[in-house]
Amino acid sequence: MTDDYEHYEAVVVGAGPGGAAAAATLARNDVETLVLERGTDAGAKNVSGGLIYAEESAPYTIDDLFPDFREAATDRAVTEHYIHNVSGRNVKTFDLHDLHHHDTEWADSVLRRKMDSWLADRVHEMTRETGGGLLTDVRVSGLLREGGRIVGVTCDELDAIRADVVVAADGVNSELARDAGLMDWEEPEEWFQGVKAVVDMPEGAIEKRFNVDEGEGVAHLFSGDLFEGARGGGFLYTNDDSLSIGTVFHLDSIAEERHEPQELLDNLLTHPLLADWIGDDYEELEYSAKLVPDSKKVAHPSPHRDRLLLVGDAAGQMQAQGPIIKGMNHAVTAGALAAEAFVDARSRGDTAEAGERYEAKLENEGVMDKLRPTRYRTLGRLGEAEPIASVTDAVVDSPVGRAAVGLLGDSLERLYNSPFLVGMLPDTKLGYVTLPTAIAEELGAPVAGESTVETPELDDRIGDLTYDIDEGNPHIELRDNSFAASGTAVTACPVSAKDFGGGCYRDEYVATNGTEKRVVSLDTQPCVECGTCAVVADTDWTHPRGGKGVEYKQG
Amino acid sequence: MRSVVLTKGVPDFREGQVSFDEDGHLERGKTPTVMNPNDKYALRAALQTKVRQGGTVSLMSMGPPGYMEVLQEGMRDVYADDLYLLSDREMGAADTWATAMTAATGIDKLDERPDLVFAGFKTADGETGHTGPQTEWCLDMPLITHVISLEVDPDEEHVRAKRLVEAEADEIETVKAPLPAFIVTDPEFEASYHRAEHRLEHKDLRETTRKRADEFGEYLADDSEKEATEWDRFTMWNHADLNLDPDFIGLDGSPTIVAGVDPIPKAPSEREATPVDPEDEADMEGLIDELAPYAAGD
Numbered sequence: 001m002t003d004d005y006e007h008y009e010a011v012v013v014g015a016g017p018g019g020a021a022a023a024a025t026l027a028r029n030d031v032e033t034l035v036l037e038r039g040t041d042a043g044a045k046n047v048s049g050g051l052i053y054a055e056e057s058a059p060y061t062i063d064d065l066f067p068d069f070r071e072a073a074t075d076r077a078v079t080e081h082y083i084h085n086v087s088g089r090n091v092k093t094f095d096l097h098d099l100h101h102h103d104t105e106w107a108d109s110v111l112r113r114k115m116d117s118w119l120a121d122r123v124h125e126m127t128r129e130t131g132g133g134l135l136t137d138v139r140v141s142g143l144l145r146e147g148g149r150i151v152g153v154t155c156d157e158l159d160a161i162r163a164d165v166v167v168a169a170d171g172v173n174s175e176l177a178r179d180a181g182l183m184d185w186e187e188p189e190e191w192f193q194g195v196k197a198v199v200d201m202p203e204g205a206i207e208k209r210f211n212v213d214e215g216e217g218v219a220h221l222f223s224g225d226l227f228e229g230a231r232g233g234g235f236l237y238t239n240d241d242s243l244s245i246g247t248v249f250h251l252d253s254i255a256e257e258r259h260e261p262q263e264l265l266d267n268l269l270t271h272p273l274l275a276d277w278i279g280d281d282y283e284e285l286e287y288s289a290k291l292v293p294d295s296k297k298v299a300h301p302s303p304h305r306d307r308l309l310l311v312g313d314a315a316g317q318m319q320a321q322g323p324i325i326k327g328m329n330h331a332v333t334a335g336a337l338a339a340e341a342f343v344d345a346r347s348r349g350d351t352a353e354a355g356e357r358y359e360a361k362l363e364n365e366g367v368m369d370k371l372r373p374t375r376y377r378t379l380g381r382l383g384e385a386e387p388i389a390s391v392t393d394a395v396v397d398s399p400v401g402r403a404a405v406g407l408l409g410d411s412l413e414r415l416y417n418s419p420f421l422v423g424m425l426p427d428t429k430l431g432y433v434t435l436p437t438a439i440a441e442e443l444g445a446p447v448a449g450e451s452t453v454e455t456p457e458l459d460d461r462i463g464d465l466t467y468d469i470d471e472g473n474p475h476i477e478l479r480d481n482s483f484a485a486s487g488t489a490v491t492a493c494p495v496s497a498k499d500f501g502g503g504c505y506r507d508e509y510v511a512t513n514g515t516e517k518r519v520v521s522l523d524t525q526p527c528v529e530c531g532t533c534a535v536v537a538d539t540d541w542t543h544p545r546g547g548k549g550v551e552y553k554q555g
Numbered sequence: 556m557r558s559v560v561l562t563k564g565v566p567d568f569r570e571g572q573v574s575f576d577e578d579g580h581l582e583r584g585k586t587p588t589v590m591n592p593n594d595k596y597a598l599r600a601a602l603q604t605k606v607r608q609g610g611t612v613s614l615m616s617m618g619p620p621g622y623m624e625v626l627q628e629g630m631r632d633v634y635a636d637d638l639y640l641l642s643d644r645e646m647g648a649a650d651t652w653a654t655a656m657t658a659a660t661g662i663d664k665l666d667e668r669p670d671l672v673f674a675g676f677k678t679a680d681g682e683t684g685h686t687g688p689q690t691e692w693c694l695d696m697p698l699i700t701h702v703i704s705l706e707v708d709p710d711e712e713h714v715r716a717k718r719l720v721e722a723e724a725d726e727i728e729t730v731k732a733p734l735p736a737f738i739v740t741d742p743e744f745e746a747s748y749h750r751a752e753h754r755l756e757h758k759d760l761r762e763t764t765r766k767r768a769d770e771f772g773e774y775l776a777d778d779s780e781k782e783a784t785e786w787d788r789f790t791m792w793n794h795a796d797l798n799l800d801p802d803f804i805g806l807d808g809s810p811t812i813v814a815g816v817d818p819i820p821k822a823p824s825e826r827e828a829t830p831v832d833p834e835d836e837a838d839m840e841g842l843i844d845e846l847a848p849y850a851a852g853d
Contacts (some may be wrong), residue, residue: 133755133758135754158750159749182634
């Protein structure tokens with residue numbers, strides 16, 4: 001160990017909302033803060049649905065920390081929220097007004113490139129005042145240790161840096177969380193996979209087609225039989241001049257049933273329910289994908305080790321409970337609390353205590369109970385037990401169950417609006433597929449209209465993305481190329497597909513010594529860095545070097 | 556650390572920008588003038604020095620008043636603290652030698668003698684690669700060419716550079732020279748910033764220089780203001796300011812005699828292949844006649 005390393009009081013890794021919140025709070029408290037972002041611009045590596053919420057109960061919201069945030073960085077204030085139960089052409093729509101407004105100060109639609117880059121400019125100004133600043137194009141590759149303890153970070157583009165605290169806000173595929181042994185990529189059932197298309201809208205079309213005022217927006221959710229039985233659902237959010245239309249599924253459901261994520265997205269995009277909203281001239285601006293942690297299962301109760309504190313997706317802090325999908329707001333709260341914890345610890349002369357203080361704040365401020373509700377741990381988990389799940393599913397799908405759905409009628413809408421019930425929903429087919437399908441069939445009506453949407457082929461979607469390829473430096477390597485170990489990636493990877501040669505993963509038969517073996521090959525060039533293959537295949541997975549790889553323009 | 560970077564305006568040879576007449580001659584009037592692309596490597600090397608050691612970076616050119624936009628381009632795209640244009644009719648039509656004399660005199664006239672003078676590896680139009688080394692000869696500094704990386708030690712007052720040496724295979728040579736020194740950067744030059752503090756400083760300087768370039772652009776666009784005021788980061792010197800005898804600069808001071816201009820042969824990959832049947836005597840004779848000058852070494 002040399003004394004030549006640079007030192008900053010705080011190093012924040014990742015310039016998303018969690019990192020920005022942490023950095024802004026640190027800077028306001030005169031902590032010398034360096035922010036390192038691997039994208040060529042903040043937001044260039046980020047994807048979200050995306051709605052960002054400000055919760056009334058949260059100790060910090062993004063506009064507390066950045067007062068002009070809503071005016072400058074978001075798209076529309078989402079004031080209406082619906083869920084559509086779908087079976088074929090039959091649709092039964094519930095208004096989720098109460099659920100949406102529960103504990104909600106406001107909720108805005110966002111596109112990450114615009115939002116994160118605006119935040120990054122503010123963060124750079126603030127942190128520069130402290131002697132630090134924000135740098136893009138720098139990938140933090142690991143943790144710097146001294147005597148076995150974490151004391152800083154290592155980077156691809158910079159020499160190692162020591163810090164009194166490292167805030168890892170480096171996203172769902174956080175390499176720092178894995179280096180520290182706090183998170184892993186082992187179990188598909190702990191993750192969701194989201195896939196999204198940003199669709200261009202003519203000027204004025206959103207106001208007309210969605211019946212909203214200028215600056216106001218709407219959120220639509222979709223569940224039922226339109227996703228071939230996969231456990232998950234779809235969403236549509238209105239941006240300023242585009243729509244974010246996407247799907248989110250439990251990764252184990254995608255993996256086990258060999259679903260093609262892009263085809264499930266196409267099922268939504270081409271459903272007649274969306275025909276009038278999308279219109280006749282479908283123009284897809286960007287296709288994107290990401291993994292989403294299921295906080296009920298992976299939100300780390302002690303997201304810290306030594307001087308490392310995890311915030312946001314890196315700590316599994318993404319709340320996806322039925323129609324409640326909240327991630328960025330929790331990242332903001334956690335980021336600010338992590339910073340506050342460090343400032344408290346510093347004022348008491350022991351910066352190494354920051355992690356313990358952060359853990360206590362997450363608990364005391366109620367963040368952990370939102371992420372891992374006690375009622376889910378008891379009742380929800382129970383409902384996921386295979387015999388119970390099968391029975392409840394069969395009951396709802398039986399004539400008796402159908403009759404009950406018919407009898408309950410619109411009172412089901414009230415149940416859907418209960419945050420309490422939503423928090424204990426089991427992650428089974430019942431809530432995502434069977435019940436919504438039954439509701440649509442028993443209570444719904446057929447939608448008129450025909451979709452004229454022709455969705456792009458996967459190679460066109462990949463071709464429309466921007467990449468800076470790191471020639472000769474593949475960031476993912478297959479450890480085991482047998483189909484048994486890594487074949488799931490051929491279908492689960494959102495930029496790969498069966499019988500498609502232009503994606504990341506493809507399978508082929510190779511003859512060796514008179515026997516034929518089915519193997520998987522990998523080309524990282526079209527990779528969108530979602531992390532799916534880190535979970536479903538046997539890989540050595542890292543992010544590309546700073547500034548390399550995919551660059552999202554919308555996000 | 557004071558650095559001066561020499562640059563030249565050249566036709567923009569990029570596809571879509573450059574214009575040729577039907578005889579294949581460049582149409583200067585229809586082709587925009589831009590900063591010689593190789594000079595941007597020199598400017599990046601000077602910026603790296605500024606980031607690491609502080610000081611100032613001056614960008615200097617010799618040419619018509621329109622080259623002010625070339626200087627602005629360098630300031631906007633890379634960096635400059637101040638800009639110098641050596642310009643009047645007496646300097647026109649200079650060859651590399653007369654240009655070097657003028658540039659060296661311009662450098663000598665600066666308030667402070669530079670620690671480092673940078674030039675790019677040859678211009679996109681002249682392709683001689685002479686001006687840099689000839690200016691160095693006038694200034695009497697140690698010269699390091701084909702530089703791909705650079706480190707300055709201000710305490711020891713020397714510069715250490717890695718340079719490409721073209722032999723049978725590319726080799727890299729590390730050399731050291733006392734300051735002041737003259738550096739010719741290779742197009743393989745890469746600035747490197749391995750410390751966060753340097754990258755942050757680089758980011759600040761880039762933001763500063765973009766704002767300065769915008770200010771200079773406003774100054775260039777506003778004729779009335781130009782007459783009334785000076786932009787304090789821009790200096791224009793004529794031959795009288797430099798105390799240069801017109802007989803030794805410009806066309807009169809240029810020993811080069813251009814005897815003729817031949818079109819540059821196309822690269823082999825761009826030539827059209829003409830199949831010749833070896834059995835066809837007439838075709839073969841024609842081919843032999845065509846190749847004869849090359850065989851004679853002409």
